[in-house]
Amino acid sequence: MSSHSSALGERHHQPILACQQVAKVFHSNQQSSFTALEDINLEVARGDFVTILGRSGGGKSTLLKLLGGFIPPTSGQVLFHGEPLPGITPKIGMVFQENTLYPWLTVEQNIGFGFKVRGKQKCQYTLRVQEVMEHVGLGPARHLYPHQLSGGMKQRVSIARSLANQPDVLLLDEPFSALDIQLRRRLQKFLLNIWQDTKEATLVLVTHNVEEAILLGQKLIVVGGQPGQIIEAVDISAPAFSDRYDRHFLDLQQHLEKVVGEEPDMMENPFSWAANSGPKVTSHS
Amino acid sequence: MVKGNSGGLGFISRSLLPLVCGVISCVIFVGVWEAIGANSENPVAQVLPPPSKFLPVLFESDFKIGLGSQSASIYQSVTVTLIRVISGMTVAFVGSIACGLLISLSKWSELFILPILGLIAPIAPIAWVPLALVVFGVSNLTAVFIVFMGVFFTLTIATVAEIKRIPENLLITAKNLGGNNFARWKFVIIPAVLPGVFTLLRLNFIAAWMAVLAAEMTGLRDGLGTVVMTGRNLFNSNLILLGICIIGITGFAVDRLLLLIQRKFFWWKI
Numbered sequence: 001m002s003s004h005s006s007a008l009g010e011r012h013h014q015p016i017l018a019c020q021q022v023a024k025v026f027h028s029n030q031q032s033s034f035t036a037l038e039d040i041n042l043e044v045a046r047g048d049f050v051t052i053l054g055r056s057g058g059g060k061s062t063l064l065k066l067l068g069g070f071i072p073p074t075s076g077q078v079l080f081h082g083e084p085l086p087g088i089t090p091k092i093g094m095v096f097q098e099n100t101l102y103p104w105l106t107v108e109q110n111i112g113f114g115f116k117v118r119g120k121q122k123c124q125y126t127l128r129v130q131e132v133m134e135h136v137g138l139g140p141a142r143h144l145y146p147h148q149l150s151g152g153m154k155q156r157v158s159i160a161r162s163l164a165n166q167p168d169v170l171l172l173d174e175p176f177s178a179l180d181i182q183l184r185r186r187l188q189k190f191l192l193n194i195w196q197d198t199k200e201a202t203l204v205l206v207t208h209n210v211e212e213a214i215l216l217g218q219k220l221i222v223v224g225g226q227p228g229q230i231i232e233a234v235d236i237s238a239p240a241f242s243d244r245y246d247r248h249f250l251d252l253q254q255h256l257e258k259v260v261g262e263e264p265d266m267m268e269n270p271f272s273w274a275a276n277s278g279p280k281v282t283s284h285s
Numbered sequence: 286m287v288k289g290n291s292g293g294l295g296f297i298s299r300s301l302l303p304l305v306c307g308v309i310s311c312v313i314f315v316g317v318w319e320a321i322g323a324n325s326e327n328p329v330a331q332v333l334p335p336p337s338k339f340l341p342v343l344f345e346s347d348f349k350i351g352l353g354s355q356s357a358s359i360y361q362s363v364t365v366t367l368i369r370v371i372s373g374m375t376v377a378f379v380g381s382i383a384c385g386l387l388i389s390l391s392k393w394s395e396l397f398i399l400p401i402l403g404l405i406a407p408i409a410p411i412a413w414v415p416l417a418l419v420v421f422g423v424s425n426l427t428a429v430f431i432v433f434m435g436v437f438f439t440l441t442i443a444t445v446a447e448i449k450r451i452p453e454n455l456l457i458t459a460k461n462l463g464g465n466n467f468a469r470w471k472f473v474i475i476p477a478v479l480p481g482v483f484t485l486l487r488l489n490f491i492a493a494w495m496a497v498l499a500a501e502m503t504g505l506r507d508g509l510g511t512v513v514m515t516g517r518n519l520f521n522s523n524l525i526l527l528g529i530c531i532i533g534i535t536g537f538a539v540d541r542l543l544l545l546i547q548r549k550f551f552w553w554k555i
Contacts (some may be wrong), residue, residue, distance in 0.1 A: 068461070088457070088461050089461075090461065090463035096454050098452075103553040103555060104553045114462035117462055117463060118463040145553070161462070
């Protein structure tokens with residue numbers, strides 16, 4: 001049994017997390033409803049690093065919430081270890097975009113929070129928390145409170161807190177979107193290191209940044225269209241895709257940027273601007 | 286060296302500036318008062334004797350104020366009043382957080398209970414005095430009850446509002462990390478609402494303070510309010526002003542104390 005698969009074909013026979021024919025419809029009232037996702041089939045195997053790419057409002061965060069059991073699918077099913085996912089579980093960790101650290105707890109207490117809410121005695125988890133803190137390089141900051149940390153540090157603590165729980169899968173919802181470019185690159189490297197160090201780690205990361213999606217992922221999924229569907233799946237496990245200046249990387253980046261389309265005006269409906277009187281999109285060709 | 290020194294001094298003077306200014310303005314205020322009251326023929330000095338006239342009352346008759354068996358030292362009066370306010374506020378603080386948590390358990394309890402609280406909250410605490418005297422008699426319980434009524438309803442409404450204000454992610458994260466409902470109450474909701482509710486408690490302290498003094502003036506036989514009323518009954522402006530001064534200073538001191546507690550124990554923002 002290979003625990004660490006590096007290509008799409010070479011997989012565990014049972015995926016950790018899978019979507020079968022999943023659709024999600026949001027009802028705002030009885031008349032109107034909005035189909036966010038339709039016909040999603042997806043498999044995440046142990047050791048995978050999957051990135052989900054799409055533009056804002058395109059349904060990619062909804063997909064992540066479905067995978068984490070935060071919302072139930074309208075039809076189809078989400079399977080976790082082959083069983084229907086019952087709801088939120090500590091086995092599937094989640095890191096949100098905005099920091100979700102508890103402001104009244106120190107870094108150390110935040111990282112140990114999972115153990116505390118599960119009723120564990122402090123002596124049972126102190127070692128584990130220290131181990132995680134050393135691993136992610138937060139040792140010197142252990143006694144600081146969240147308001148004393150920079151944005152990047154806060155995200156590192158959030159990730160460490162989820163890792164301390166040893167989840168089977170770690171979901172990340174645009175974890176670095178609020179950070180500036182240097183910090184974002186540092187944290188991308190940080191996340192890749194974690195994934196490479198822990199062979200069993202399975203990560204699913206949602207982003208609207210094409211470069212980030214190629215750089216981090218080993219499988220890349222593009223969610224787009226209205227309603228949202230998987231419009232492209234790319235295997236990016238080749239080493240060429242870990243170098244942002246490689247020709248293959250740049251070609252793929254260019255291609256994906258076209259696929260995703262980055263006009264914010266087209267968010268809801270690609271043709272909505274045409275219906276408006278004044279054209280909002282001007283082309284300089 | 287010199288630079289570091291001046292930097293240190295700069296820091297001290299900046300942090301002490303409010304204190305220094307406050308002391309100066311108080312000194313000027315008292316000075317003007319003394320100047321006006323120096324001439325004892327002045328009618329103003331009859332009604333508003335300056336501190337140099339009323340402060341010595343403190344040292345007369347063994348610090349005792351009042352008549353016969355009701356006489357108590359000024360410290361006893363202050364202590365009695367403080368104990369009443371603090372115990373009333375503590376009960377109200379704990380009770381309102383507990384009630385707020387229970388109310389926010391269901392949408393229905395919110396819809397049914399909050400309007401009642403909203404109706405009772407604006408009743409002036411002093412209006413409860415006659416009722417409290419009938420139920421509890423002339424006792425400490427009456428005073429504690431009045432303080433409680435003055436603070437409890439506002440704080441309960443505030444607790445419910447604070448619970449609604451908690452970012453959903455904080456609660457979802459706790460669930461995601463494996464916490465059950467009770468653990469989320471204990472480790473997320475309660476710590477998240479404490480600072481907001483405590484701030485409101487501090488703001489409501491003035492209301493509670495006034496309520497208990499009014500109760501002491503009208504019904505109870507001891508405490509700071511009674512000092513003022515004894516002065517009134519004896520036509521003794523010195524005693525009245527002494528009482529007023531102590532009420533002001535004690536109230537100010539308690540407010541600062543609450544601010545310190547807030548900064549030390551409930552400093553976080555959500």
